[in-house]
Every structure is written in structure tokens, then in C-alpha cells.
Amino acid sequence: CLNGWDALLAAPVAGPVCAFCAWKLTPWFARARVRRLAHRSRARQQKAGGGAIVGRSGPDLAMQRYVNWYVWGHARWEHGPLWRTFLAEQRALVREAEDLALLAPGICAPTLLLADPEDSLVPFRTAQTLARLLPDAVLHPVEDAGHHLPLRAADRVAGEIVAFLGCLAGHHPSTGSSQANAWRDSGESS
Numbered sequence: 001c002l003n004g005w006d007a008l009l010a011a012p013v014a015g016p017v018c019a020f021c022a023w024k025l026t027p028w029f030a031r032a033r034v035r036r037l038a039h040r041s042r043a044r045q046q047k048a049g050g051g052a053i054v055g056r057s058g059p060d061l062a063m064q065r066y067v068n069w070y071v072w073g074h075a076r077w078e079h080g081p082l083w084r085t086f087l088a089e090q091r092a093l094v095r096e097a098e099d100l101a102l103l104a105p106g107i108c109a110p111t112l113l114l115a116d117p118e119d120s121l122v123p124f125r126t127a128q129t130l131a132r133l134l135p136d137a138v139l140h141p142v143e144d145a146g147h148h149l150p151l152r153a154a155d156r157v158a159g160e161i162v163a164f165l166g167c168l169a170g171h172h173p174s175t176g177s178s179q180a181n182a183w184r185d186s187g188e189s190s
Helices: 004-010 014-025 027-048 058-065 067-073 082-106 124-133 154-170 179-186
Strands: 111-115 137-141
Touching (some): 004 014, 014 027, 014 082, 082 124, 111 124, 111 154, 124 137
Parallel strands (some): 111 137
16 A cells, blocks of 8 residues: 555655655744644634633644644754655665565454544555454544544544453453454444
8 A cells, every 4th residue: 555655755866855855954844834733723722612722722732633744843953864764664664565465464463453544644545454464453443533543542542442452351262253353243342
């Protein structure tokens, strides 16, 4: 489930140029976008709450809701060449994706997959493909959470994990049925 951006960023010449430009030359754009998003979220919250802001607002909310923009905008060059790390990850992803897909059917551990169908960075079809490849996996969508599920939907993620582990703790391997399927069939998922 690789896309064109993955291939471009893994390319020998274009990848380093794109990654360098993105991490070195454009963080100001991401910071401006986070400020704009924070302002919009504050205005929406004021409008919905009759002028009062309740809970997180502004930069705190934008940081949580738009994590990728925030990380991009606040990457500091003195912390090391992030663009090279990013580039190495992209190249490994492209190089090893097929090998990982071949190994996945041999993983027999119960696996809970959580993904947002509207994730803008990793398409939901990637999670669906992984669920098909892993023999004892169950996929649960976590709506309206974006890419960073543990940060943006911590309570829902924790609830899904607790329910999954609770079912596994009560499962007896002697029944011969899939542990993930037992959890899915038990109706304990949210």
C-alpha cells in the first residue's frame, strides 16, 4: 500500500532533495499553519460555547489535533538532521514492504489493529491489508482520530486495548479458535 510520495522520497536523488527541503526550508510554513488552525479552533469553540472557551484551545488543541504539522514546524536543525532520519525510514519502508508482507502470515500472535479510516498519512486500506495478512488479527476503526491515535484518541485506544487484553486473558488456547476472533465474536469491542 505504498503511494507515489513513498516512492519519490525513497528515490536516490529526488528523495534527499525533497526531504532536505521539507525539513530544512519549510518549517515556517508548518508553524504558520498551526497558528492558523489554532485560531480557527479557538474561534469555533467560542462560537459554540457562547463566547467562553472550555478545555483545551488554541495552540494546545492545535498541537494535539494537528500533530504532523506541529512536529514539522517545530523540528530544530540543531537536534540533528531530521531529514536524513526521515529519508532512511522511507527507503526502508519501500525496500522492506514486500518482505514484511511475505512474513506477516507467519505471525500467529493475537493482534489488535486500530486505524482511522480518514487518516491522511497512512491509508485505511493499509490496515485492512495488514488485517488480511495476519492470521489472528482484528481491525477496529477509530473514527475522527487522524494519524496519531494514542495522542488524539487516548481514551478510545486504551478502551480497545483493555477490552482486547481482557478477552485474551479469559481465552483458553485448548479451544483451538483464534484469540482475536474470539474477542471479535464476544462483542466486547466498542
